[in-house]
Each structure stands twice: as C-alpha cells, then as structure tokens.
Amino acid sequence: MNENTMNISEMEQELLTVRSKYKPYFELQNEVRKLKKERMEMLLKAESFLLILITMISVDLIYKFFIM
Secondary structure, three states, X not given: OHHHHHHHHHXXXXXXXXXXXXXXXXXXXXXXXXXXXXXXHHHXXXXXXHHHHHHHHHHHHHHHHHHX
C-alpha cells in the first residue's frame, strides 16, 4: 500500500514537472489562438468594407451611365 502511495506521489511530481516545463508553450499557444481570432475578425471587417465599397461604386457607375 505504501509503495502505491509512493508511486502516485512520484507520478504527481512528474506531472507537475512536465506542466511547469511546458507551461510557456501552452501560454504561447493560447496567445496564438487569441491573435488568430483577432486576425479573422479584422479580415471579416475588411471584407465587409470592400463589399460595401464595391456596391457603392457600382451604384454610382450605374447611376452615371443611365442618368447622364
């Protein structure tokens, strides 16, 4: 029984060591996810802006073509 407890304690210690060793990696991974999300939001805003701009230019050209 005592041997099992010791093995569990060793495993817990090893797990803590691995966690602390790779903690910067996981924090970096979270930061990368956050940046990817922000980048996608910016791309969607840019896409919306371009669609509105193309629509406005098209309407302006159609107006000039048919009215004048």
